Amino acid sequence: MELVHRGKVRDVYADGPDELILVASDRVSVYDVVLPTPIPDKGKLLTALSTWWFEQLADVPNHVISATDVPAEWAGRAVRCRKVNIVQVECIARGYLAGLGWESYSKDGVISGVKIPAGLVEGDKLPEPVFTPTTKTAPEDGHDEPMTFAEVVDQVGADLAERLRSLTLDIYGRAAALAEQRGVILADTKFEFGLTPDGEVLLADEVLTSDSSRYWRVEDWKPGGRQVAYDKQYVRDWARDLGWWDKTPPGPEVPPEVAEETSRRYRAMYERITGLTWDTNGGS
Structure with missing residues (x-):
């Protein structure tokens, strides 16, 4: 191989x-x-x-x-x-305010062009899940950047953009409901999709892991600050607290x-x- x-x-x-x-x-x-x-x-x-x-x-x-x-x-x-053929858009669904979503909201009340109601705090549940895509950028070329839905349309076309948004929010909703039955909050997650030669859209890469998702235990959830992470955020928080600023x-x-x-x-x-x-x- x-x-x-x-x-x-x-x-x-x-x-x-x-x-x-x-x-x-x-x-x-x-x-x-x-x-x-x-x-x-x-x-x-x-x-x-x-x-x-x-x-x-x-x-x-x-x-x-x-x-x-x-x-x-x-x-x-x-x-x-x-x-x-992997679609060059990171498809992110957010049901709670955390991470870069919280940072963006706290600046101007918007995440990836989506207006979020005022008055929410870090860790709050959103009124409804939102599709907040980003670019898919190779590490050597920089970092992923937020995209508006209009920018996704420009990149992949209206039909595929609508399909990506619909799939992302539908899968997130189903997974979040199942996780909640197990005492788990799926705060947000990232999906990747690929296209077959005949144009079929497939869910690809990994799905709903502790690397690609934010998972909190229901009993730990306390809006108003950083949540207890059972995912990669634990390592991110350690690195940030260490002072690795660059x-x-x-x-x-x-x-x-x-x-x-x-x-x-x-x-x-x-x-x-x-x-x-x-x-x-x-x-x-």
């Missing part, structure tokens, strides 16, 4: 002309910088949670072929999938206790959402 792309977290291999193997590593990135310290079991946790969500959303066309028909050395952390490589080494706590939180969220137990050998 040929290595065709090495991402911040995943390595992508071509297996013939029409199939890819996505291998999730234990690497962690914040602010588009890969930190030098791996997070124990992270790749397997991401793959297991993503696979579980794909199964819950089986009626949504997606790129997954198999999570078991992969080379033995990557068992548990790889997925075989259809090769698609957010440029090389990133700081992650202390062992922070790496292990990150892994623990990923495991805890996997178990709460799926109802499955993660064993000490790195599997469910």
